[in-house]
Amino acid sequence: MADLTRIAQIMAEAVNGPGRPSLPERLCLACVEALTVEAAAITLMADTGHRAGVWASDGRARRMEERQFSLGEGPGVDAFRSRRPVSVADLLSPAEMRWPVLTVDLASAAPVHHGLRSVYVSPLHLGTSSIGVLSLYRSDPGVPGTEEVADIQVAATTVTLAIVGSFMGPSGDVPAQPWLDDPPLNGVEVDQAVGMIMVQLSVSATEALDRLRAHAFAQDQEIDQVARDVVRRRLRFTEEDR
Known part of the structure; x- marks a missing residue:
């Protein structure tokens, strides 16, 4: 020890x-x-x-x-x-x-x-x-x-x-945490991409995340990379991806 x-x-x-x-x-x-x-x-x-x-x-x-x-x-x-x-x-x-x-x-x-x-x-x-x-x-x-x-x-x-x-300030409030806003580290783009795929394929959030993960695995990419492409409209999921 x-x-x-x-x-x-x-x-x-x-x-x-x-x-x-x-x-x-x-x-x-x-x-x-x-x-x-x-x-x-x-x-x-x-x-x-x-x-x-x-x-x-x-x-x-x-x-x-x-x-x-x-x-x-x-x-x-x-x-x-x-x-x-x-x-x-x-x-x-x-x-x-x-x-x-x-x-x-x-x-x-x-x-x-x-x-x-x-x-x-x-x-x-x-x-x-x-x-x-x-x-x-x-x-x-x-x-x-x-x-x-x-x-x-x-x-x-x-x-x-x-x-x-x-997350808790001296008075019990919740101050901003700049380390949660660091773009390479947060999961915001994944959530945004899931929302966009839900609309594109008319599927649930769970299925949209599964589709995102499947695409990342098939392309040997990290899910953040694929999510970024979806959010920036470089990648769109179609019925063929269902």
Whole structure:
């Protein structure tokens, strides 16, 4: 087990740090420094189809989170839905069939994972409210031990309280969070694209999101890229896409 005082100090420094990098990114970097992990990502979402943003310690973790959202499955999706931690000993193992599409995708696209082999995902929730997940990656296969899990929970609790607390001003009001408005990180374009596809195909929001994800997978693109093309009217879904 790491020194809990050291973990608390590193996380506190991230919370109280300067405005740039953003709070979630500082927390990701702090997790890498404080825990025995090599990459970390924070994904905030209202549900598995509506993501507020993803922040990461490096591009590898960001791509892993983006891929899960694009495919609609993965350890992060399951951790958010179940509100329970999800551990994956080997992301590239053929025996890992909880997420068959993701497993095949990672096995055939090494640049996506860039050597990240295992992940532990902790849901971020306060009471009955879930706000997202904290994903912690390692380059070696394996699962964290009991003491390491305890360390992770300390970090996850700090992340949750820091993010929830950042929305509440001294008087209980809700100040603007500039890091939620960063275009590369927010999910606004996905929501806008879903709305446009609903109109184009006369389908429900769930089916429109499924169509968006299917197109992204077929074209080997991230869902944000496809959504941006839809919103900017470079791509239109037709009856042939139904």
